[in-house]
Amino acid sequence: MTNPPGAAMDIGEFRSSLDVWLEDNRSALAPAYEGGGTLDQQMAQLAKVRRLTYEAGWMRRGWPERVGGLGGTTLMRAYLGEALTARDLIEPGFYSMTEVLAPTMIDYAPPELAAAMVPELLRGEETWCQGFSEPGTGSNLASLSCRAVRSDEGWRVTGQKVWTSLAQYAQRCVLLTRTGTPESAHKGITALFVDMDSPGITVRPIDTMHGPAEFSEVFFDQVHVPLDRTLGQPGAGWAVAMDLLPYERSTSLWHRAAFLHRRLQEVLDVAPAEALDPAVLGEVTQVLYAFRARSRATQHRMAAGEHLGPETSVDKVLLATSEQAVFDLVAEALAPEVTVGDDPASEQWRTQYLYSRAASIYGGSAEIQRNIIARRLLDLGADR
């Protein structure tokens, strides 16, 4: 790194010096596998890239100094993920979980806990997961029932989470629990930071349609969580969740746009001309371009310190639309690869096509996003 730690760096300077560094360290950063790799391989690759970029200082840019960062504009975080994704060095979905979990810790954890933990996440020492969804709680997050009860020494958690990404790899979990009455809805939720090696936690990976078992069911049986692991105030977990969700629709989506752009260029590189419909290719390109333009504006608003709110639901709808449009085109243009190919490249196209079906489901379904847009952006009043 040319700049000493702590020195200010603008985004243009960051971009050009990072690009040089990535080129110089190309072989050290490259994955040791062909195609998409197994989940274990992807996680090892992610940890390696995190460690190398942290040691060189890149990963610390755009994060506050009190959690081991070097300060500066959050645009640097957006660009780092974009640059790593564009070079196919990381799986963007896994990489970007940091963009959701670290800000939550910074905003809501006791300062000494955030200072101790966030660097572990950034430098690839640890993986964290996010325990929100439950078997009976999908779109209606306020109905969650995983229970935390106060005991003399802290909390006792009992219940179940599902669709918890990377839980089998995670050392920690940002967990939403019910601490009020079952009827308390969003008023009776508390967020906790839980060690995943605590006695009483069982993780069971879920076999998925697209292949990698990246989601899990997580069972909690009388799990002890110390009181100083409470994020925000007891009973104020809904605010933690609501502040976290717009982060899911900011930097992470910028990284995802870089992934979609790379894959669209790659399908354009290899597809036979007669398999490409100009009208479809033109529209997919425009949709992706507009999604990226929207997300770019969101990155700049975030960097300017603006509060991100319901308007990020538009970004999420555009991501789902773009991702499904890109991979619908892939399924058409690379039909033999997606349907009957068994080489690593074909498997990767297929896995990603299948995963794209979830883009309108995860992180707030397309319907929930439209409900938010109708209620909060169009001010259409209550829906019943």
Place this chain on the structure above:
Amino acid sequence: MEADLFDQFVRGLRHATEHHTGEALDASLEELGWRVAMAHDPRVAVSTLFELQGRANATSSALGQVVAHALGLGDEPETVVLSPIGQWYPPGALDGLHLGVDGLATRPARSGDTALVVASTSESDVAVTVATSSLRLRQVVGVDPGLGLVQVTGLGLDTTGQSEGVTVDWAAAVALGRLALAHELVGTSRTMLELARQHALDRIQFGRPIASFQAVRHRLAETLVGIEMAEAALEAAWLDRSTDTAAMAKAVAGRAARTTARHCQQVLAGIGFTAEHPLHRFVRRTLVLDGMFGTAASITRAQGAAMIDSRALPPLLPL
């Protein structure tokens, strides 16, 4: 533009577009110094006026002036001939000294006027000025009589004695014209959405406002997503100023406006099908604006075909 000046400029344009249309709006724009503003800050002048013009369903000859400005011929406020509907090639073709013209103008020509025609030759595109009296002019009624377009044609016009044509960048003129049209489509869409939104809140069926039904809410949400998408594409196009991104912004805005027209017409249902409700004027405007300098569908197909040839996506706007 400074903040105070900008606010004043926007207020002036809003008042002008809400109260005047056609030649009266042209006169207001001259008074407000809109053309001068375009020379200083094309983005502010073009985006502000055309969005407001779209919102108010007003018309002016500003699009011709945008094209003239992009050609570097902005000081001559004359009739500017645009491509025919659905096309973006130059409206003129010059074969030796003979000029053929097939295009549209945004205002009726007055006697003694001249018309600026960009014509393709075997080497380049050149701007030629001809007397409007030598052209055939037809006041267009069409689907949107309120727009006041004029069809301009001419065959085998003798350009002897005309000043020699200047070579111009027609693609740049199309690009800036497309940005203006895209803003006008966004403004048109925003009004349609507002009309439908208000109706959904006011109209009671089954004992409750139809805005409470998810089928209606999702249509309107989808509409807003499309409009925001067009705004985002426009912002990117102004930042990178390439012809590719201007084309994308126009296509995204045209598609969004057609989607908006469909959803809003459905939500407004019976009342939106009457001539006394304003919706139909915006639906009509959408069709014509989408057609000018290429429909969303034709631009998109052409872009796709070019990408299949080059095997390259348009360059990305950096963060």
